[in-house]
Amino acid sequence: MIYISYFCARKTATPERFYSSMNIQEEISSAVQQAVAALYQQEIGDVILQPTNKEFEGTYTFVTFALTKTLRQAPAQIGQAIGNWLVDNTSVVQAFNVVQGFLNLSVADAAWREVLTDMATNPSFGTLPATGKSVMVEFSSPNTNKPLHLGHLRNNFLGDSVSRILAANGYDVIKTCIVNDRGVHICKSMLAYQRFGNGETPESSGMKGDHLIGKYYVLFDKAYKAEIETMVAQGTDKEVAEKTAPLMQTVQQMLRQWEQGDPEIIALWNKLNTWVYAGFDTTYRSIGVTFDKTYYESQTYLLGKEIIEEGLQKGVFYRKDDNSVWIDLTEEGLDQKLVLRSDGTSVYMTQDLGTTELKYSDFNCDRQIWVVGNEQDYHFNVLFAIMRRLERPYANELYHLSYGMVDLPTGKMKSREGTVVDADDLIQETTDAASAAADDAAKGKLDGFTEAEKTSLFEMLGLGALKYYLLKVDPQKRMQFNPAESVDLHGNTGPYIQYVYARIRSVVRKAAEMDVAIDGAIAATDLDDIEQQLIFLLSQFPQRVADAGQNLAPSYIAQYAYELAKTFNQFYDKLSILKETDAEKLNNRLILSNLVAETIRKAMGLLGIDVPEKM
């Protein structure tokens, strides 16, 4: 033994005890406080317990280093004293060992059984009490000139999952989407369609509407570049050519016509947008994302001017000689920022000031969250700073959930270079991969499945793989998308976790066939280490939901679901459930397995991932 000190103590008999709304961790924490008070006549603050390292015996560990100064004792001595006190004075702690400043605590089986009972009999386990507060989550926010791509998927999955997590944290959640349906970009598609479309429709081309419009957006770019090239060849300066190319001039003209309400242009705009929305709807349906309210920029882009006026009167903004309006945010460490153009028209910021106000007046949410890529960090810093300057009551409850870009193994995705990964294609590929994998992995398991059932299973697995792949990474971090890994079904993946659910469901079905009734009560049997571990992990779930809500981090839930699934697989391999001859143990294991399945279903549900009964 390389450690300086190593003590052990064990109690032989543990009296049964009733714990109402059992929380072992809290119980031990406060017991440690009592121990210190009793042993040293000292008050200590919050006691933090950490999970015990796997190589040591115990479940919870209390670190005593920090107490050495106030208690004037060596860390191991303190651990030994507190450990003894806990074993003598509580029924939760049944044994302990001390390794230097680490007090490792083992929990009595009776306490574990009590916890398991509490969790298993609580249908809303993992759902936190209502806060009485509401939060708005804005995400997705597509442009109407091209289909959704991989980057949008990260955004959508994040926004959807965060909404679910907040709901589980007791918030009323309003999901919103702002469709960017106006501006130069859509005019480009419109113009290209007008020139080269020949009346093509989604029906005639067999293309999804959003893909069709995306095609014309690309066509515009090609034709535009060709014009520039010709002009440059004829001696025009490149920058001048970019601005004066006939196609660009026409697009600008079209935008003006749109703003003036030109009937012909509006009709074209409506027609193309209708196609795009139909395409988007299909994609949203396939990924299971919905919104409570959709805002259209065409209806909100004029908002915000009243706020500019208000800000001018309050002296928050100032007007320059050219009539443009600005705010000086150098005190906040930001810059001077334009909030209204010299010609009186809105910029992005003007609009966002207006829509923030609009969303607040529509729903009165206590908090607003924007799921937007981190390239807009600065924009949101400015937006929030302005709202604080304008003394909006909600100004401190605005949050930008900033997420990193998705890179391909080949580098950055660039729409102009055609290196974007299309969302619909990707979903199809993951579904195909799940189907292909089933050929050699599923063996006879899917024999009773109809073709439709198989298709729906493969969609569930493919989408599960994709969602999990994008959500398991910390949102803030830039991540790399590896196509081969994203469709993998093994290891730390969505389908691995889905598999555990299906596995448990299969066992439960078999139990029913064998007429093994699952008695709701937990019998007083000894628990294996792996069973204790499972119960411990299960008991962490509500806290994990809270942490994920606090940090708006679906990755916490993903990580948790994997940990739980992995631990269950170890349990499944080590101990038999249905072959267990002790009827009480069998019953306990079925209850435990059932709870694992339910918790996996809930955790995956928070990620927006469904789980199959069979796979």
Add this chain to the structure above:
RNA sequence: GGUCCCGUAGCUCAGUUGGAUAGAGCAUCUGCCUUCUAAGCAGACGGUCAAGCGUUCGAAUCGCUUCGGGGUCACCA
């Protein structure tokens, strides 16, 4: 250049307010199905936590510096 984010195993990533010998998955290699779903389990291999200095009982985590990668600094959105 100002400012913000990032740098952990060959690759992709965990590492929750500072805690024990830094963990998973993939890849490579080796075992385990007449037994509840092997889409599984177990094991091996793999690290100067970008580098340096500092704070402390203790640093991947906090501070400073350097190097490297990226975002942003539009009368675009």
